[in-house]
Amino acid sequence: MNSQVAQNQLDRIDLNKTIYESxxxxxxxxxxxxxxxxxxxxxxxxxxxxxxxxxxxSASFHVEISGHEGELWEVWEFEIFTHSLSL
Structure with a gap:
């Protein structure tokens, strides 16, 4: 069952509409x-x-952002699937 769900997910993802942002x-x-x-x-x-x-x-790192000095932050990468207005 899990492999069928995974295959259905892969079938509907158009690589031209899948983007990566951090x-x-x-x-x-x-x-x-x-x-x-x-x-x-x-x-x-x-x-x-x-x-x-x-x-x-990324591993946690200390930031020098005003108001957040010395806090430990992380960098995250997101995989986003977009649905166009023209659909």
Missing amino acids: AIGRHLVEATNNLLKDQAGFFEGVARFEILSARRI
Whole structure:
């Protein structure tokens, strides 16, 4: 059953509509929020989107962002499937 679900998922993903974006945050939820907030213009022409996966691509690092000095943050990469407005 799991392999059939996986195959159905693969069949519906158009590689031209699957994109990869990265964002930083103290944890996954904050990185997701930062991705959506910082990339508002990026989703122009997109009716809806799905975050298919997220993976941490860096170890924690100390940031020098005003108000967050010394906090440990991480870089996350998101795989996003977009649905065009023209569909």
